[in-house]
Amino acid sequence: MNYECGCDPKLKIHCENVSKTFIQKGNQQVPVIRDVSLDVMENEFLVVCGPGQCGKSTLLKIIAGLEIPDTGFVTLDGQPITGPGPDRGMVFQSYMLFAWKTVRDNVELGLKLRNIPANERHEIAQHYINMVGLQGFENHYPHQLSGGMKQRVGIARAYANAPTVMLLDEPFGQLDAQTRMFMQKETARIWEQEKRTVIFVTNNIDEALFLADRIVLMEGKLPGTVKTEYVVDLPRPRDHISEALLRLRKEITDNTELVL
Numbered sequence: 001m002n003y004e005c006g007c008d009p010k011l012k013i014h015c016e017n018v019s020k021t022f023i024q025k026g027n028q029q030v031p032v033i034r035d036v037s038l039d040v041m042e043n044e045f046l047v048v049c050g051p052g053q054c055g056k057s058t059l060l061k062i063i064a065g066l067e068i069p070d071t072g073f074v075t076l077d078g079q080p081i082t083g084p085g086p087d088r089g090m091v092f093q094s095y096m097l098f099a100w101k102t103v104r105d106n107v108e109l110g111l112k113l114r115n116i117p118a119n120e121r122h123e124i125a126q127h128y129i130n131m132v133g134l135q136g137f138e139n140h141y142p143h144q145l146s147g148g149m150k151q152r153v154g155i156a157r158a159y160a161n162a163p164t165v166m167l168l169d170e171p172f173g174q175l176d177a178q179t180r181m182f183m184q185k186e187t188a189r190i191w192e193q194e195k196r197t198v199i200f201v202t203n204n205i206d207e208a209l210f211l212a213d214r215i216v217l218m219e220g221k222l223p224g225t226v227k228t229e230y231v232v233d234l235p236r237p238r239d240h241i242s243e244a245l246l247r248l249r250k251e252i253t254d255n256t257e258l259v260l
Ligand SMILES: Nc1ncnc2c1ncn2[C@@H]1O[C@H](COP(=O)(O)OP(=O)(O)OP(=O)(O)O)[C@@H](O)[C@H]1O
Pocket: 022, 023, 024, 030, 032, 050, 051, 052, 053, 054, 055, 056, 057, 058, 059, 093, 203
């Protein structure tokens, strides 16, 4: 793992035996995740990888405090998570931008809600707009942006609130293959530049291998459970087709039901 100080990694997030059942139409109970236990270290880039509908978003929403687990608990810096907080920035599967707000206003939103003065707000927003490479597009509206650009706005907005944890839920799922690869490189670059604890959800093993310090694999059938973990101890920036990466890819695919 990639720790600058060389000291012992600090536990950032701890999930213990987290389970969640949803009640769906006709009062049907759908157990979605069961007994998920997970530790995430400070500044670690953890990727949760699993096929469609195995409870990945549900797990992330529980860590975000947007869903409450039926059993088990989650702590952040040792404190139980009881709801959403500015310490966690979330980037959703869909872009979730306000169509009537400009790029700048979308990025400033959380800062405005926290009554940060306008000057300071602009400065912070500009820093993150630059970081995601959207300088020059500050006054554009979402409909004037490509998918990749919209997702950058979402990432800048999450960073602008200075969270210590970034929760990204399949952020590049809607992008074409080329833009997706570009955004993966950008994500790795931004993470190197401004280290945070990251939990990144994907169903794509190549994306996981490119980004992760560690990959947690979830089982395909509901309720989702954590199956296996893999440490990706490979130098960055990663090469999608390096021999070591492909060897690990084979090890993972031999051991999983993911359609890869
Ligand atoms: N609020 C909810 N109420 C009822 N059922 C829900 C709710 N949220 C999720 N589910 C159900 O939980 C299951 C898992 O959903 P979840 O979104 O966590 O999976 P996922 O792994 O993120 O899927 P995907 O890869 O498609 O994004 C699905 O069957 C879904 O219908």
